[in-house]
Amino acid sequence: xxxxxxxxxxxxxxxxxxxxxxxxxxxxxxxxxxxxxxxxxxxxxxxxxxxxxxxxxxxxxxxxxxxxxxxxxxxxxxxxxxxxxxxxxxxxxxxxxxxxxxxxxxxxxxxxxxxxxxxxxxxxxxxxxxxxxxxxxxxxxxxxxxxxxxxxxxxxxxxxxxxxxxxxxxxxxxxxxxxxxxxxxxxxxxxxxxxxxxxxxxxxxxxxxxxxxxxxxxxxxxxxxxxxxxxxxxxxxxxxxxxxxxxxxxxxxxxxxxxxxxxxxxxxxxxxxxxxxxxxxxxxxxxxxxxxxxxxxxxxxxxxxxxxxxxxxxxxxxxxxxxxxxxxxxxxxxxxxxxxxxxxxxxxxxxxxxxxxxxxxxxxxxxxxxxxxxxxxxxxxxxxxxxxxxx
Amino acid sequence: xxxxxxxxxxxxxxxxxxxxxxxxxxxxxxxxxxxxxxxxxxxxxxxxxxxxxxxxxxxxxxxxxxxxxxxxxxxxxxxxxxxxxxxxxxxxxxxxxxxxxxxxxxxxxxxxxxxxxxxxxxxxxxxxxxxxxxxxxxxxxxxxxxxxxxxxxxxxxxxxxxxxxxxxxxxxxxxxxxxxxxxxxxxxxxxxxxxxxxxxxxxxxxxxxxxxxxxxxxxxxxxxxxxxxxxxxxxxxxxxxxxxxxxxxxxxxxxxxxxxxxxxxxxxxxxxxxxxxxxxxxxxxxxxxxxxxxxxxxxxxxxxxxxxxxxxxxxxxxxxxxxxxxxxxxxxxxxxxxxxxxx
Numbered sequence: 001x002x003x004x005x006x007x008x009x010x011x012x013x014x015x016x017x018x019x020x021x022x023x024x025x026x027x028x029x030x031x032x033x034x035x036x037x038x039x040x041x042x043x044x045x046x047x048x049x050x051x052x053x054x055x056x057x058x059x060x061x062x063x064x065x066x067x068x069x070x071x072x073x074x075x076x077x078x079x080x081x082x083x084x085x086x087x088x089x090x091x092x093x094x095x096x097x098x099x100x101x102x103x104x105x106x107x108x109x110x111x112x113x114x115x116x117x118x119x120x121x122x123x124x125x126x127x128x129x130x131x132x133x134x135x136x137x138x139x140x141x142x143x144x145x146x147x148x149x150x151x152x153x154x155x156x157x158x159x160x161x162x163x164x165x166x167x168x169x170x171x172x173x174x175x176x177x178x179x180x181x182x183x184x185x186x187x188x189x190x191x192x193x194x195x196x197x198x199x200x201x202x203x204x205x206x207x208x209x210x211x212x213x214x215x216x217x218x219x220x221x222x223x224x225x226x227x228x229x230x231x232x233x234x235x236x237x238x239x240x241x242x243x244x245x246x247x248x249x250x251x252x253x254x255x256x257x258x259x260x261x262x263x264x265x266x267x268x269x270x271x272x273x274x275x276x277x278x279x280x281x282x283x284x285x286x287x288x289x290x291x292x293x294x295x296x297x298x299x300x301x302x303x304x305x306x307x308x309x310x311x312x313x314x315x316x317x318x319x320x321x322x323x324x325x326x327x328x329x330x331x332x333x334x335x336x337x338x339x340x341x342x343x344x345x346x347x348x349x350x351x352x353x354x355x356x357x358x359x360x361x362x363x364x365x366x367x368x369x370x371x372x373x374x375x376x377x378x379x380x381x382x383x384x385x386x387x388x389x390x391x
Numbered sequence: 392x393x394x395x396x397x398x399x400x401x402x403x404x405x406x407x408x409x410x411x412x413x414x415x416x417x418x419x420x421x422x423x424x425x426x427x428x429x430x431x432x433x434x435x436x437x438x439x440x441x442x443x444x445x446x447x448x449x450x451x452x453x454x455x456x457x458x459x460x461x462x463x464x465x466x467x468x469x470x471x472x473x474x475x476x477x478x479x480x481x482x483x484x485x486x487x488x489x490x491x492x493x494x495x496x497x498x499x500x501x502x503x504x505x506x507x508x509x510x511x512x513x514x515x516x517x518x519x520x521x522x523x524x525x526x527x528x529x530x531x532x533x534x535x536x537x538x539x540x541x542x543x544x545x546x547x548x549x550x551x552x553x554x555x556x557x558x559x560x561x562x563x564x565x566x567x568x569x570x571x572x573x574x575x576x577x578x579x580x581x582x583x584x585x586x587x588x589x590x591x592x593x594x595x596x597x598x599x600x601x602x603x604x605x606x607x608x609x610x611x612x613x614x615x616x617x618x619x620x621x622x623x624x625x626x627x628x629x630x631x632x633x634x635x636x637x638x639x640x641x642x643x644x645x646x647x648x649x650x651x652x653x654x655x656x657x658x659x660x661x662x663x664x665x666x667x668x669x670x671x672x673x674x675x676x677x678x679x680x681x682x683x684x685x686x687x688x689x690x691x692x693x694x695x696x697x698x699x700x701x702x703x704x705x706x707x708x709x710x711x712x713x714x715x716x717x718x719x720x721x722x723x724x725x726x727x728x729x730x731x732x733x734x
Contacts, residue, residue: 051627052487052509066555068541068566076555148582167583168541251539258584259568339543339570339579348480348546348571355508357484 043358058354059084065349067341069257080350087346088367094263094342095329095371101268102328103321106275111305113280124276132273137334140266144338147258154250164243164250170261171243174254180234187230194226195219259340263332271328278320282313315386322379326372333368343367420492420625420632421682424465429473432458433491436476436573438594439601440706440714441497441517450474453705454495457516457623457640460691461493464639464683469694478572479548483508486626493636495623497594499549504624511633514640515622516698517706518718518727520615521553522592524599527608529586534561534614541566543585545576550590553617577602587612591619596712635681642688644730646670646697648721653696656689670733677733688733698728 012019047054063083066076070086071093112124131139148167152158157166164171175181195218202213231237243253286309294304336345347360354360424430434442434455442452450458450472459469475491486494487509498504499519500512523542525531534557544550546569558565568585570576577598580588588595592615599606622640625633646652649666651659660671668674670692672685679685695701702719706712720726 047509049628050487050509053507064555065551066558066565066567068568076559145578145582148579148584153583246539257568336571337575339568339575341569345546345569345571349551349569352480352483352546352548353503353552355483355504 047358052355054356054358056356056359058350058356058359063350064353067346068339069260069341080354083346083350084343084363084367087341087343090340091329091332091335091342091367092371094260094267094332094335094340098264098267098271098328098332099325101264102271102275102324105268106272106324107279109272109276110279110283111310113276114283114305116301128273128276130273131269132277134270136266136270136331137337139270140262140334140338143262143266144258147262151258155245157245157250162240162242164245164253166250167258168250169255169257171250171253171255173240173242175237176239176241178235178237178239180231180237183234184227184231187233188223188227190230191223191226195222198222257340259335259338262338263335263340263342267328267331270331271324274324274327275321278317278324279313281320282317283309285316286312315383315388318379318383318386322376322383325375325379329371329375330368333364420629421465421635424492428466429471430458430462430465430493431473431475431491432461433477433482433485433494433496434458434474435496436478438497438573439597440593440710440712441597442474442476442495444474444476451705453517453701454497454623456695456701456705457495458493460643460695461636461639463690463694464642464687465635467690469691479545480571483510486510486624489626492632493623493625497591497621498624499619499621500624501549509627510624511627513623513625513633513637514730515620515728516640517593517621519591519593519619519621521550521589521617521619522595522615523612524580524588524595524609525586525612526583527610531586531612534587534612534616535563537565537587538563539565540586541568541584542587542589543568543570543576543580544589545569545573546571548590549617549619554589557616591621593706593712593714596706596714600711600713631682635683638681638733639688639691640698641730642670642691642733643695643698643701644721644728645733646688646692647699648723648730651692651697653693653700656692660689666733675734 014020044054059081060079062077063080064076065083067074067083067086069090071089072086074082074086109124109127112120113128115121115124147169151165151167154166154168157164157168157171162173199215199219202215202218206212241252241254243250243255245251283305290308290312291304294308299307332342333344335342336348339345344364347364351357351360432455434450435452437443438452438454440452442450442455444450455472455474458472458474462472463469475485477485477491477494477496482494482496482498483504485491494510495516497517500515504510505512523534523537531537540563542554542565544554544567551567551569554565554567557563565587568579570579576588576590579585581602581604588598590598592611595611599609599611603609623636625636645666649664649670651667651670656671659667660673662668662671665674669677671689672678672687676685678687681687696704699721702716703709706714708715716726718726719728722729
């Protein structure tokens, strides 16, 4: 005879906190779901009743408009979704470059506020106070105005060596593609591998013997030398596609439009002010004893900052830094004011050509939402990696 | 500009709100207008000659005169108009959502807009075509010389697509620089960022006159690359209102053809001409068929003058824009302005 355990009594009772919680959650989710369904259904029904065509089918039909600048060629006969993709790449191009530049400039300025040199300290403070207190839209317009009003016309550009600067933007020489460049790239990759191995050995040697050896300059030299060797092996291709003066504009070479430059400059300089403050607060959060200990060990000021303060500050900095990166990406939608074809600008055109306002706005929202979430995920991963491992 | 994006989103949200609040059945537009005592008219944010507010806040121009004529015909007073300036991208949403009764905003009639936006195109008030403007000192004489050039253009217009079509057909590969606001396009063109500025020829004349330091420094190239029939639009689903707007425009054109002007409209009421009698409602009551009174057209003419007068005052050779009558002349005077008969 087997004895069965008495069946556990399920607590379906209003007195159970778990049960109440569950009911509340189900109610909340149902209410939100109903609200969304109600809005969507009403919109769809009424748009149909009023004869407004809707749906995302337009994305596959031909766009029919040109885009001023794109990373890869776009033809007006291609579909709308391809046009949107160009807009997204243009947005990402500004955002990624902006994030990199912002981090570098912001960190330098933030560190500069701790300088013992009063001039450097003052300049950094002024920079932060000026640029973070002027609305970003004004700054974008200002940069654009500077580019388009002050620079000479593209028929008589400013020539700075191989560079041409004019209202048409910045034109620069680009190397003409040759197989030698592939060799150079291969050399660089090999150099990086070699440098990584050398650095590991240097660390091991340091831990074994205590004798410091260069952790930065030597690996860098290895990478450069390897790249150079690859380039020489590939026949040292030197041909450049240089910009030259055409009849009405500058021809050939690579170019950056004033729209792109203004957006990049504006976003970078604005966000760098905030990043500088984030860096400053991060550094200040490191206990003073750490700096004193570093001095006591005989590290100079630069080493103290680089080896002791910054690595510890980094842990505090990452979450607010993520915010700044997200802000920069989202602020890039202001680019539409100065004619940079980002995803908002493309969507604006699409709204007018097709009349699908609801659909196009959803596309914009989806793009920014996914970009921001991706950035957050990446930063959270990095944050987890950089966090102090408590054992 | 961010502001405009916000406006579009606001318009979309507002339209969603409106749809939720008043599902399906739209009341008759005319009843609404009579109840509130105002015609709400969507106009351009500022295009000299078509619709622009002067220093006293009064709206002038061909497009806004059409609004005044509609108000005079329906409410008996040309000043009972509420003007809602709309950016290009928000205009259709504003009309669809019922924010405005009629959209008289320099808008081109096309198949897509007619068939897919839930709107009706009434009658053409201005036959336009897209052109290019360049600085005289660029020495460009023809649009075909624009190969590889940057061209400034406003987003949310038929212009963008026409430019692409023309560029493709002629192998020009022009680079468009697209701005959201008219002021931004003008700024970029006049600062020299773009070699050329493209929009409807009337718009070019307007911009040249209003914004150029010296209008003589800029020429409008001879090529007209598109057909742009401009006119007022209304929402679908209210055929009576559609008819009223359409016939106000036709009536004004018909009045010009039969010589009824702002000055002589009262005197003409005794005219023996049967057509004039119908126009002025002295012999036949055409207004009743439209749901208006019999003096509807007489009041409209009294308020704004006939079509020819509206044209002359706002955009004609003696106005600041100095546009020739051209295609917009009456059909029997070498143009293509042809109103259906008021009878």
